Amino acid sequence: MSRTIYGPDHQDFRRTVRGFVETEAQPNYARYCEQRLIDRDLWLKAGSLGLLGLHVPERYGGGDAADWRFTAVVLEELSRFSSGLSSSFGIHCDIVAPYLCDLTDDGQKTRWLPGFASGELITAIGMTEPGGGSDLANLRTTARKTGDGWLLNGAKTFITNGSRADLVVVAARTAPGRASRGISLFVVEAGTPGFARGTKLDKVGQAESDTAELFFDDAVVPPENLLGEEGRGFVYMMQRLPQERLNCAVSNLANAGAVLAETLRYVKSRKAFGTPIGSFQHNRFKLAEMTTALDVARSYVQDCVLAHVAGELTAVQAAKAKWWSAQVQNDILDNCVQLHGGYGYMRESPVARAWLDGRVSKIWAGTNEIMKEIIGRDLGI
Ligand SMILES: Cc1cc2nc3c(=O)[nH]c(=O)nc-3n(C[C@H](O)[C@H](O)[C@H](O)COP(=O)(O)OP(=O)(O)OC[C@H]3O[C@@H](n4cnc5c(N)ncnc54)[C@H](O)[C@@H]3O)c2cc1C
Structure with a gap:
């Protein structure tokens, strides 16, 4: 099953975002980690490529994209490389954006949105x-x-x-x-x-x-x-949290997918007892379980993305997408560390980094327990 919810325009845009990650973010990534801060330059570059103001009206310097799938593309491409980058940029361009776009008067829009879209104003x-x-x-x-x-x-x-x-x-x-x-x-x-x-x-x-x-x-x-x-602040937050949780779900699965793909390459080349480690039945079953879990979760999350694009995503659907994808992601990351053996525990290895980076997905933007509360209450319990 290789259904995609993306059309040619999304895929063209994906190439832009992937190019941004490869040429702008990756070469400087170690420095960002060392200084525990992403350079302002990267924000400005993202702004110049139109990644930050996707949903900002054109007259304020944005892309006016009503289709949230463009945001999903940004999140997927950033998360494939680093969930930290996806989080920093995602908070700005997807979590704060609806507050500054929907709740502001013209004067506020004029003050804030052009800088928001260009990367001159970083938000939290x-x-x-x-x-x-x-x-x-x-x-x-x-x-x-x-x-x-x-x-x-x-x-x-x-x-x-x-x-x-x-x-x-x-x-x-x-x-x-x-x-x-x-x-x-x-x-x-x-x-x-x-x-x-x-x-x-x-x-x-x-x-x-x-x-x-x-x-x-x-x-x-x-x-x-x-x-x-x-x-009305609480109502405004409740109205916007489903999008934040869908954002998390999309990022979680893209991140897990990238780590699983890298792990598949590794288990085919790494040998023990004269045979590739992936070919041991236990490991092959683990890989089968992971790829199944990912495909099934992705299918649900894609449905949620389409529901959101249609303006129909509910708080309960978003809660299900968030906690389940976080669980699937964390299970996959943990198994992938195991399949890398000792290398999987070294900070220099991408799988170890993803494992440390990914743990928070069960905590932030509403913990897995709070997601289950939302879902459970909807069952009338
Ligand atoms: C890296 C990172 C980035 C973050 N970024 C932001 C940000 O940009 N903006 C922002 O506002 N916040 C941010 N957060 C905060 C995040 O959303 C909170 O940590 C999260 O909502 C949980 O709140 P808490 O940490 O206070 O835990 P608590 O609310 O103290 O919960 C502690 C534990 O109790 C459980 N618990 C609480 N209530 C219930 C219940 N009713 N039933 C069952 N279990 C329950 C929780 O699930 C959790 O396991 C970030 C957090 C992290 C770690």
Whole structure:
């Protein structure tokens, strides 16, 4: 079965993205990992190729692509090489984009979208707090209205692109005691008085993608930086989380597919007891299991992509796609490490890197347990 959901335009675009990864990202990748930061130059290059502003209206410098499959192509090509790159760019061009495109007035669009599309403004989103991320409705960061706008107080943690983002979409409580109905969204800009960042967090994987804690100590946010309507922040996040979870699912499977393909090459050439290791029945069965799991998961996720393109993806479908793909990915990565033997445990080997990088897919953007909560509640349980 080799059904594809992509047409010639997507495949042409795929060649552009693959070229970007091979010629721009790969040669500099080791440095990004060392400095734990992707160079601004790479962002600008991605912007110039139209990878960042895919869904930004043309008049603000974007590609105006209504078809989300173009985003899926970007995610797949980045994830085939590195889930950290996919995460950093994906947060910007796919997770933050719908907030800045859909919830902004013309003045805000003019201020932010051209730089967003060109890579001059790198963005992040701050939902998770040191006190917890799963229970989003319970967030503690506050925003108090003053004569000059808003005063933000609190902290966010694990924020991708956090240490260098020029703009951060921040969820804060504007009405104490109103739970999910008391949350609003703000754009906090670099240089805002009272806004500070911690040092880059030391993750076990994805070294190239910077992750930071953010602090708001009477941070002064002007009234024109409120996103959408006051008090509707939780609804806005819930409306956009299915796309974020589909983004994860597409990335998870592309990453697992690339590692499995590399492992297949390895097991055909590596010999033990005078025979290629892949030909031992146990290993052949493992490979058969992995390729089956990947094909079956890919089929479901592709259906979800088409549903999303048609505007029909539900939160439950996205939750299923996210947790299942993360599980399949992690199982595949672990088996592929095993098939590489000792080399699979060396940091220099791509499979070891993918294994460390991939573990977080069961945690971020809503843990596997939270995904199962969403699915379970839908069963009326
Ligand atoms: C590398 C990385 C990048 C990230 N990037 C971002 C970002 O850019 N922006 C952002 O806002 N956040 C980001 N996050 C945060 C991420 O979304 C959270 O870590 C995640 O939602 C889980 O929240 P938590 O870490 O507070 O865990 P907790 O909520 O404390 O959960 C801990 C454990 O308890 C379980 N648990 C919680 N509630 C339930 C329940 N009801 N039933 C069963 N089990 C439950 C969880 O599944 C988990 O296993 C990132 C995280 C990482 C690691």
